[in-house]
Amino acid sequence: MTITASRLTKRFGDKAAVDGVDFEVGESEFFVLVGPSGCGKTTTLRMIAGLESIDDGELRMNSVVVNETRPRDRDIAMVFQDYAIFPHLSVHENIAYGLRSRRLASSVIRQRVPDAAATFRIEHLLRRKPRQLSGGERQRVALARALVRDAQAYLYDEPLSNLDAQLRHQAREDILALHQRQRKPTVYVTHDQSEAMSMADRMAVMRSGRIEQVGTPRELYENPVSTFVAYFIGTPSINLFQATLRAEVEDVWLEAPAFSLRLPPSRARALAGHVGGPITAGIRPEDLHPPRQAPFEVGEHNTMTARVDLVEPTTAGSTVYATMPGPAGDLDVAASFGARLPDRFVGQEVPLAVDLEKVHLFDAVTERSVL
Numbered sequence: 001m002t003i004t005a006s007r008l009t010k011r012f013g014d015k016a017a018v019d020g021v022d023f024e025v026g027e028s029e030f031f032v033l034v035g036p037s038g039c040g041k042t043t044t045l046r047m048i049a050g051l052e053s054i055d056d057g058e059l060r061m062n063s064v065v066v067n068e069t070r071p072r073d074r075d076i077a078m079v080f081q082d083y084a085i086f087p088h089l090s091v092h093e094n095i096a097y098g099l100r101s102r103r104l105a106s107s108v109i110r111q112r113v114p115d116a117a118a119t120f121r122i123e124h125l126l127r128r129k130p131r132q133l134s135g136g137e138r139q140r141v142a143l144a145r146a147l148v149r150d151a152q153a154y155l156y157d158e159p160l161s162n163l164d165a166q167l168r169h170q171a172r173e174d175i176l177a178l179h180q181r182q183r184k185p186t187v188y189v190t191h192d193q194s195e196a197m198s199m200a201d202r203m204a205v206m207r208s209g210r211i212e213q214v215g216t217p218r219e220l221y222e223n224p225v226s227t228f229v230a231y232f233i234g235t236p237s238i239n240l241f242q243a244t245l246r247a248e249v250e251d252v253w254l255e256a257p258a259f260s261l262r263l264p265p266s267r268a269r270a271l272a273g274h275v276g277g278p279i280t281a282g283i284r285p286e287d288l289h290p291p292r293q294a295p296f297e298v299g300e301h302n303t304m305t306a307r308v309d310l311v312e313p314t315t316a317g318s319t320v321y322a323t324m325p326g327p328a329g330d331l332d333v334a335a336s337f338g339a340r341l342p343d344r345f346v347g348q349e350v351p352l353a354v355d356l357e358k359v360h361l362f363d364a365v366t367e368r369s370v371l
């Protein structure tokens with residue numbers, strides 16, 4: 001099955017919570033809706049489930065319009081943030097609930113419930129009541145209950161947000177493993193970009209009821225269409241600087257009070273129309289290197305200098321937080337180094353080599369990418 005949303009719209013009063021969104025979820029695709037709180041992710045998901053009426057636009061499953069189809073006739077399984085398991089039923093009864101309400105034979109239920117429980121490693125808890133379970137176990141009951149059914153599509157609304165970091169990691173693996181087996185269209189909502197990046201086949205970044213960009217995690221990371229997407233994707237966040245473009249013979253320079261960088265000729269050509277205009281330059285922390293470790297030739301034209309404020313160890317090396325002088329006070333800059341920067345550099349000025357091929361440039365007024 002495929003799920004297609006065309007100009008999908010939901011209004012609450014005169015405010016559009018979801019404002020004409022378009023996307024398609026392929027046959028066995030794991031599609032993630034991500035964005036800050038209140039951007040319309042849950043409302044979009046609830047329209048797909050049939051829990052929220054659609055005010056405008058079309059929702060299709062395969063090619064059939066399902067705007068008016070009742071939730072239970074859509075044959076979709078959903079996992080909620082607060083788990084929504086029944087406190088008075090045992091784990092076994094909770095998992096069996098969806099199967100019973102669909103009037104499956106008890107022989108089928110007897111076989112499927114332990115199977116689903118085993119998938120989520122809760123087969124030893126089948127007789128317990130939810131209050132006798134930990135948060136992580138309860139969440140696995142909710143997953144087992146939703147996923148025991150052979151539904152046509154699966155929807156998840158922030159299912160991991162009540163779990164601690166370690167359990168969350170395990171649950172991600174469980175959900176993806178299950179998806180690999182079922183190969184059904186899945187829409188997964190989260191506000192956590194790193195969760196989205198690690199799970200999605202493709203993802204849509206939402207902002208104020210609209211989709212800002214759809215693509216694979218890599219596409220969004222490498223080619224964000226706007227400063228919003230650039231800033232939302234990646235940790236630590238991309239460094240954004242106000243700058244201008246200056247043409248000098250064949251070259252185009254990116255100029256800011258704290259640095260002056262010569263853009264590669266391949267990129268300079270595309271920028272001719274933006275020379276002189278205000279630009280927002282985006283440089284990811286991963287694209288700043290200590291000069292000696294840079295995987296490219298380093299010179300004055302591709303180096304900036306910043307004073308180190310803090311060095312944070314990471315698994316790969318260190319994240320360096322530093323400042324550069326700006327027109328209205330210091331500008332913060334973060335750099336992710338592949339090696340550990342010794343603490344003695346704190347308070348010192350260090351050169352940062354910029355991978356110019358990877359600098360992102362946005363129109364400072366429209367906030368849209370200009371490359």
Ligand code: ATP
Nearest residue numbers: 012017018035036037038039040041042043044191
């Ligand atoms: P979060 O990550 O915080 O859950 P979200 O991206 O899922 O946010 P939605 O829950 O879809 O966002 O809400 C989108 C907008 O619609 C918000 O401004 C919210 O206040 C509003 N909204 C959602 N449900 C209703 C409702 N039943 N009545 C009125 N306004 C609503």
